[in-house]
Amino acid sequence: xxxxxxxxxEALIGILSHLFFIAITFYALQAFMLEKIFKKNKVFQxxxxxxxxxxxxxxAVSNFFLQISNWSGKLPYLF
Numbered sequence: 001x002x003x004x005x006x007x008x009x010e011a012l013i014g015i016l017s018h019l020f021f022i023a024i025t026f027y028a029l030q031a032f033m034l035e036k037i038f039k040k041n042k043v044f045q046x047x048x049x050x051x052x053x054x055x056x057x058x059x060a061v062s063n064f065f066l067q068i069s070n071w072s073g074k075l076p077y078l079f
Contacts, residue, residue, distance in 0.1 A: 013066075014062075014066060018058065018059055018062045020062070021059070021061045021062040021065075022054050022055055022059065023054075025057045026051070026054035026058070029053055029054060030050075034046050034050070
C-alpha cells in the first residue's frame with residue numbers, strides 16, 4: 001500500500017511542478033511584444049502562441065527540475 005502512496009505523491013508533485021512553471025513562463029512571456037511580429041488584428045493567434053510557448057517552455061523547465069531532484073535522490077547510492 002505504501003508504494004501506491006509514493007506513486008501518487010510523485011504524480012501530484014509532477015502536476016504541480018508543471019503547472020507552476022507553465023504559469024511562471026506565461027508571466028515571463030508577457031514581457032515580449034509579440035504583437036509587433038504578427039499581423040494586425042490576430043489577437044487570438046497571438047494569445048495561442050503565448051499559451052503554447054508557455055506550455056512548451058514551462059514543461060521543459062519542470063522536467064529539468066524534476067529530473068535533477070530525482071537524480072540527486074539517487075546520489076547516496078554512489079557511495
